[in-house]
Amino acid sequence: MFDRVEHGMFQPKCILRFPLLLLQDAHQRGLRVALVPHLFVGEAGVLKVADPECWHGAIKPVSKGKSDTEALEMFFVSYQEAVKRLAKIAEENCVEVLAAGRELKSMTVSDEEPEKKLQMWKTFVMEVKTIFTGKVTYSSNWDETNEVVQGTQFWNLFDFVSVNAFFPHADTPTVKGTALLSSYLALTFSMPLSLSSFFLS
Numbered sequence: 450m451f452d453r454v455e456h457g458m459f460q461p462k463c464i465l466r467f468p469l470l471l472l473q474d475a476h477q478r479g480l481r482v483a484l485v486p487h488l489f490v491g492e493a494g495v496l497k498v499a500d501p502e503c504w505h506g507a508i509k510p511v512s513k514g515k516s517d518t519e520a521l522e523m524f525f526v527s528y529q530e531a532v533k534r535l536a537k538i539a540e541e542n543c544v545e546v547l548a549a550g551r552e553l554k555s556m557t558v559s560d561e562e563p564e565k566k567l568q569m570w571k572t573f574v575m576e577v578k579t580i581f582t583g584k585v586t587y588s589s590n591w592d593e594t595n596e597v598v599q600g601t602q603f604w605n606l607f608d609f610v611s612v613n614a615f616f617p618h619a620d621t622p623t624v625k626g627t628a629l630l631s632s633y634l635a636l637t638f639s640m641p642l643s644l645s646s647f648f649l650s
Contacts, residue, residue: 472542483546484539485588486532488553506554506590518562522569525556529573536581547581548611549574551588557597567602574606586611 475482488505510524511517532549539547549570550556556566577585587604588611589597597603604610618624618632 469538469542472544476543481545483548484535484544485548485551486535487551488528504552506552506593508553509555518565521556525569525573529576532573533577533580536577539583540581544581544583546584546586547577548586548588549577549607552590552593552613554590554593554596557587557589557593557603570603571606584608588613591616 472482472484488508509517510520512520512523515523528550536547538544557570574585586607586609591612591614594610594612616633616636618629
C-alpha cells in the first residue's frame with residue numbers, strides 16, 4: 450500500500466474546478482445539492498505520488514526536513530484552506546450540504562496521536578461552520594466509519610453521518626437476496642448504536 454506523497458502541501462487551486470452552472474441548474478430543477486470535495490492522486494490528480502494506483506485514503510504527506518506529524522499538519526492546513534474556499538462558494542450558492550472531507554482514512558483513523566487528529570478536525574469543522582450555514586458532514590469510506598479518531602466524538606462534530614457504503618457482501622458474483630440482506634444486517638448491527646440508527650432510519 451502506498452504511504453508517501455512527494456511533497457507535504459496540498460495545492461488549493463486545483464480543488465476549485467467546480468461547475469457552478471451545474472449547481473445552479475440543479476437548484477433550478479428543484480434539486481438539493483451536496484458538495485463533496487474529491488482529492489485525486491496520481492497522474493491526473495492533485496498530489497503526485499509514487500504509485501499512480503494509490504487510493505487517496507492511504508496518502509501520508511511528507512516534507513523534507515519535517516517530521517511525519519509536522520508534514521501532516523502542513524498538509525492539513527493547506528487542505529483546510531481549500532475546503533474553506535469551497536465552503537464560501539457553497540454558502541454563496543445556497544448549497545444544502547457540504548462534506549468537509551471524503552475517505553481521508555489516513556487522517557481520521559486513530560492509529561497515531563488520536564487526540565491531535567481529533568483536535569485538528571474539530572478546529573477545521575468549527576471554522577467551516579462559521580462560513581457555511583448549511584449541513585456539514587464527512588463522507589467516510591465503508592471501512593472507516595468505526596475506526597475514526599475517538600469514535601463518536603469525531604462524528605459529533607458533524608450534522609449527520611455520511612458513508613460511502615460500498616460494503617463487500619459476497620465473495621462470488623452471484624448470490625441470493627437473502628444472503629445479501631443477512632450480510633447487510635450483520636454489518637449494520639456491528640456498528641455503534643449511534644451509527645446503526647442512521648442506517649436503519
